[in-house]
Amino acid sequence: MERELAGLAEALPDGRLVTGAASLEAYRRDRAGLSTAGVPLAAVRARTVADVSAALAWAHERRVPVVPRGAGTGLSGGADTPDGALVVSLADMTAIREIDPADQVAVVEAGVVNAEVSRAAAEFGLFYPPDPSSFEISTIGGNLATNAGGLRCVKYGVTRDSVLGLEAVLADGRVLRTGGRTVKGVAGYDLTRLLVGSEGTLGVITSAVLRLRPRPRGGPATFAAEFPTLEAAGAAVSGIVRVARPSLLELLDNMSINLVEDHARMDLDRAAEALVLGQADGPNAAEELAAMVAVCRDAGAASVVETDDPADAELMLGARRKHYEACEARGVPLVDDVAVPRSRIAEMLREIDRVGRESGLLVSTVGHAGDGNLHPTFILRRDAVAEEEPRAWAAAEEICRVALSMGGTVTGEHGVGALKREWVREELGGVGLEVHRAVKAALDPRGILNPGKAF
Amino acid sequence: MERELAGLAEALPDGRLVTGAASLEAYRRDRAGLSTAGVPLAAVRARTVADVSAALAWAHERRVPVVPRGAGTGLSGGADTPDGALVVSLADMTAIREIDPADQVAVVEAGVVNAEVSRAAAEFGLFYPPDPSSFEISTIGGNLATNAGGLRCVKYGVTRDSVLGLEAVLADGRVLRTGGRTVKGVAGYDLTRLLVGSEGTLGVITSAVLRLRPRPRGGPATFAAEFPTLEAAGAAVSGIVRVARPSLLELLDNMSINLVEDHARMDLDRAAEALVLGQADGPNAAEELAAMVAVCRDAGAASVVETDDPADAELMLGARRKHYEACEARGVPLVDDVAVPRSRIAEMLREIDRVGRESGLLVSTVGHAGDGNLHPTFILRRDAVAEEEPRAWAAAEEICRVALSMGGTVTGEHGVGALKREWVREELGGVGLEVHRAVKAALDPRGILNPGKAF
Numbered sequence: 001m002e003r004e005l006a007g008l009a010e011a012l013p014d015g016r017l018v019t020g021a022a023s024l025e026a027y028r029r030d031r032a033g034l035s036t037a038g039v040p041l042a043a044v045r046a047r048t049v050a051d052v053s054a055a056l057a058w059a060h061e062r063r064v065p066v067v068p069r070g071a072g073t074g075l076s077g078g079a080d081t082p083d084g085a086l087v088v089s090l091a092d093m094t095a096i097r098e099i100d101p102a103d104q105v106a107v108v109e110a111g112v113v114n115a116e117v118s119r120a121a122a123e124f125g126l127f128y129p130p131d132p133s134s135f136e137i138s139t140i141g142g143n144l145a146t147n148a149g150g151l152r153c154v155k156y157g158v159t160r161d162s163v164l165g166l167e168a169v170l171a172d173g174r175v176l177r178t179g180g181r182t183v184k185g186v187a188g189y190d191l192t193r194l195l196v197g198s199e200g201t202l203g204v205i206t207s208a209v210l211r212l213r214p215r216p217r218g219g220p221a222t223f224a225a226e227f228p229t230l231e232a233a234g235a236a237v238s239g240i241v242r243v244a245r246p247s248l249l250e251l252l253d254n255m256s257i258n259l260v261e262d263h264a265r266m267d268l269d270r271a272a273e274a275l276v277l278g279q280a281d282g283p284n285a286a287e288e289l290a291a292m293v294a295v296c297r298d299a300g301a302a303s304v305v306e307t308d309d310p311a312d313a314e315l316m317l318g319a320r321r322k323h324y325e326a327c328e329a330r331g332v333p334l335v336d337d338v339a340v341p342r343s344r345i346a347e348m349l350r351e352i353d354r355v356g357r358e359s360g361l362l363v364s365t366v367g368h369a370g371d372g373n374l375h376p377t378f379i380l381r382r383d384a385v386a387e388e389e390p391r392a393w394a395a396a397e398e399i400c401r402v403a404l405s406m407g408g409t410v411t412g413e414h415g416v417g418a419l420k421r422e423w424v425r426e427e428l429g430g431v432g433l434e435v436h437r438a439v440k441a442a443l444d445p446r447g448i449l450n451p452g453k454a455f
Numbered sequence: 456m457e458r459e460l461a462g463l464a465e466a467l468p469d470g471r472l473v474t475g476a477a478s479l480e481a482y483r484r485d486r487a488g489l490s491t492a493g494v495p496l497a498a499v500r501a502r503t504v505a506d507v508s509a510a511l512a513w514a515h516e517r518r519v520p521v522v523p524r525g526a527g528t529g530l531s532g533g534a535d536t537p538d539g540a541l542v543v544s545l546a547d548m549t550a551i552r553e554i555d556p557a558d559q560v561a562v563v564e565a566g567v568v569n570a571e572v573s574r575a576a577a578e579f580g581l582f583y584p585p586d587p588s589s590f591e592i593s594t595i596g597g598n599l600a601t602n603a604g605g606l607r608c609v610k611y612g613v614t615r616d617s618v619l620g621l622e623a624v625l626a627d628g629r630v631l632r633t634g635g636r637t638v639k640g641v642a643g644y645d646l647t648r649l650l651v652g653s654e655g656t657l658g659v660i661t662s663a664v665l666r667l668r669p670r671p672r673g674g675p676a677t678f679a680a681e682f683p684t685l686e687a688a689g690a691a692v693s694g695i696v697r698v699a700r701p702s703l704l705e706l707l708d709n710m711s712i713n714l715v716e717d718h719a720r721m722d723l724d725r726a727a728e729a730l731v732l733g734q735a736d737g738p739n740a741a742e743e744l745a746a747m748v749a750v751c752r753d754a755g756a757a758s759v760v761e762t763d764d765p766a767d768a769e770l771m772l773g774a775r776r777k778h779y780e781a782c783e784a785r786g787v788p789l790v791d792d793v794a795v796p797r798s799r800i801a802e803m804l805r806e807i808d809r810v811g812r813e814s815g816l817l818v819s820t821v822g823h824a825g826d827g828n829l830h831p832t833f834i835l836r837r838d839a840v841a842e843e844e845p846r847a848w849a850a851a852e853e854i855c856r857v858a859l860s861m862g863g864t865v866t867g868e869h870g871v872g873a874l875k876r877e878w879v880r881e882e883l884g885g886v887g888l889e890v891h892r893a894v895k896a897a898l899d900p901r902g903i904l905n906p907g908k909a910f
Contacts, residue, residue: 100796100798101697102693102796102797102798103796103797103798104696104697104797105796125697146641147641147645149639149641153639157616158639160645160648161612161616170886170890174886174889175886176886176887176890177884177886177887178887180862180863180864181796181862182794182795182796182826182827182828182862182863182864182867183794183797183826183827184604184608184613184794184823184826184827184828184864184867184868185794185863185864185866185867186601186602186604186652186864186866186867186868186869186870186871187864187865187866187871187875187879187882187883188871188879188882188883188887188891188909188910189649189652189653189657189891189894189909189910190602190615190645190648190649190651190652190653191887191890191891191894193615193645193648193649194644194645194648194649194894196645197641197644197645198644198645202644214696214697214698238557241559241669242556242559242580242669243669282739283739283742283743284737284738284739287738288738339637339638339639339640340637341555341557341558341560341636341637342557342558342559342638343555343557343558368639371637371638371639372637372638372639373637373639407635407636407637408635408637408640409635409637409639409640409641409642410642411640411641411642412637412639412640412641413639413641414641415641416641416642416643420642424642424643427642427643428642428643429632431625431629431630431631431632432631432632432633432643432646434629435625435631435646435898436643436644436646438897438898439644439646439649439894439897439898441897442893442894442896442897443890443893443894454643454644455643455644
């Protein structure tokens with residue numbers, strides 16, 4: 001293989017091929033709590049679609065597995081490498097080729113960090129809505145590959161809803177272009193959305209036409225409400241999405257409140273069963289806030305704080321944003337990611353609580369409540385990770401099964417990756433799985449693209 | 456084949472199989488202006504997914520082509536039958552199985568007429584946003600198969616954006632279920648959106664979980680603006696989508712204004728080059744209307760009329776709604792359907808005008824201007840259809856090519872059907888077409904599902 005790698009090096013411009021175990025350590029895995037990553041053969045730091053194409057053609061000919069990679073911030077092991085794989089990193093494809101204010105689109109390469117798109121669009125009064133929590137560090141390519149969600153999705157939709165067209169390299173190196181820059185179009189199959197969320201198993205996305213939106217004029221108007229029961233919080237969430245269009249609607253359970261309070265002293269009520277954070281934007285933000293606050297009070301909120309000051313709002317949202325680091329301060333977090341129909345949030349939170357207690361582990365749950373998307377987070381004791389890990393995964397599996405029994409999904413936004421393959425099969429069903437395999441075989445007959453991931 | 460049909464009849468409950476040339480006449484084609492439909496072998500009026508499954512298993516075994524069919528209101532020949540095809544009609548699958556106000560979803564069978572969904576949802580304060588002009592006669596199954604657009608799409612998105620999950624029968628009769636009833640979910644490939652817009656070539660959609668939305672509180676607030684030039688109207692449209700979120704933004708060109716005025720006497724200005732109709736809904740409708748009207752005046756509107764009275768609004772929108780019948784009053788309309796980036800609407804309208812003049816035919820253009828989606832409509836003289844038809848198609852082809860050269864699409868919302876196959880190939884490109892063929896072969900290896908359509 002050494003000799004053949006020389007052939008790949010020749011097919012690429014100087015400096016694009018990374019070899020050697022020490023250098024490759026940074027390309028082995030993503031940020032999932034658990035990993036079974038092996039040792040890659042080499043990595044290609046692509047700068048052009050031609051680089052990606054050359055790498056895939058080389059790998060295809062030799063049946064070498066290929067793992068596409070953005071910033072490696074995934075939480076499901078989607079970028080974990082099997083032994084002997086060729087990693088194709090898009091992290092150096094960072095050009096924002098175009099911001100078009102008239103058509104409200106951005107044309108960006110896959111390695112552009114999510115937050116950079118909105119920063120570039122800001123001068124035209126536009127923004128890119130999808131904002132996974134990783135938005136300052138994750139790339140658009142990774143966001144597209146996983147159909148990333150985020151806080152604003154409750155109003156503005158997920159990544160899928162903000163993409164108009166793609167450029168992607170197929171398994172054998174051919175370059176596919178899908179969609180375009182019109183907001184409507186029904187020519188042919190929706191290959192754009194077939195690739196979005198396919199976790200690198202059908203092609204390697206190299207650039208995208210993204211849809212931008214005008215920045216909301218007015219707001220944000222923000223509230224934080226503490227609830228004495230999960231049922232009351234769940235009722236508030238359900239009520240809010242019926243009377244308003246929140247631009248953010250998050251929930252923290254009692255354990256999360258206490259962890260954040262331990263970590264950051266925010267004067268949260270440690271006895272509250274749930275903290276709900278909501279925000280409205282746009283010219284009608286104040287009225288929407290009033291409507292949301294009224295729903296919270298009707299649902300039995302013990303306290304509601306509201307503000308139209310952006311700095312105060314950021315302080316309030318800090319409770320949510322600091323959750324992960326509060327978990328890390330306590331132990332090793334393993335983040336799960338289920339979604340249920342919105343009407344069943346309270347019930348799902350109760351079930352997570354039950355499963356957590358039965359497991360004997362520390363479980364802290366936050367979530368994008370307005371979307372029914374919850375992140376139960378197991379926090380393993382640093383001195384007992386090896387002992388607690390299997391119990392955490394058994395508990396996570398039970399949580400996934402409960403979500404499925406409620407008509408939910410085993411992954412709301414993080415993706416299946418390497419970690420949830422067994423569970424997703426139950427969700428997809430026998431025929432669903434057969435169709436997945438048929439589509440995969442049609443686009444990647446040699447099975448080289450991110451094997452062992454997604455389904 | 457007669458004997459084998461008897462076998463199919465036995466596999467179905469009584470009365471579901473339609474045979475005989477006279478009875479089958481109603482199943483031969485859709486409403487496209489031109490048709491090359493043949494004579495079907497038989498039609499199945501399915502009432503259950505089991506009926507569809509039995510029909511497809513039968514056809515698959517015998518390699519009989521299958522044409523799925525809703526209400527037959529399509530405009531691209533997507534439901535035209537080749538000789539000897541089995542038509543599978545979903546028109547009798549009309550159950551609205553569920554309206555769930557808490558989860559804001561409707562579970563409906565494919566034969567439910569679009570407007571019925573919103574009517575059923577209304578008692579819960581909800582509605583189903585996608586509203587093709589055919590919404591009172593077209594079915595959800597057909598809307599899904601073509602990813603139908605409509606007037607409200609400029610604010611609420613197309614059919615694709617309002618579907619959470621599907622039940623569909625595959626070519627060999629297997630039943631596939633995709634998606635679910637959560638608003639978020641990234642488990643596996645987006646088979647839901649692969650089927651949406653696939654025009655019956657990958658499977659037969661039998662039911663769907665649709666996303667409902669709360670009915671806007673407030674509005675509609677409506678305006679009609681007449682413009683002395685297409686450029687001014689185009690500038691107004693571009694400006695409006697930057698400062699407001701119209702719930703409808705339509706345009707009629709000078710010929711359309713005159714045809715409507717001939718037909719219905721609405722006191723429109725026959726000298727105006729364009730009429731733009733816009734509407735805002737929601738609690739902020741009045742402010743949004745004011746912003747839209749200001750943009751129109753700044754762009755040089757010769758007159759602007761506004762109203763917050765729903766009845767007056769319907770009168771104003773009548774100019775748009777009566778367009779098709781005004782065309783029919785004049786001759787035989789052939790409706791084209793291109794979309795361009797929104798910044799190029801004025802330019803596209805000029806090009807349509809040029810092509811129309813060079814063709815010597817009557818061309819009247821209306822469109823969902825806020826989406827860049829235009830419907831140039833050729834109106835053939837009743838006594839010269841045979842002579843004018845080829846010229847109309849040549850002109851339509853040129854219009855499609857111009858749209859492509861502007862980064863547009865040959866079909867914004869009507870679908871490719873039988874009529875636009877040659878043109879869509881140019882849009883999809885060589886690799887795109889290869890991928891389409893691979894996906895088709897993976898899901899329908901015998902090629903029985905709606906052959907000769909979509910790409």
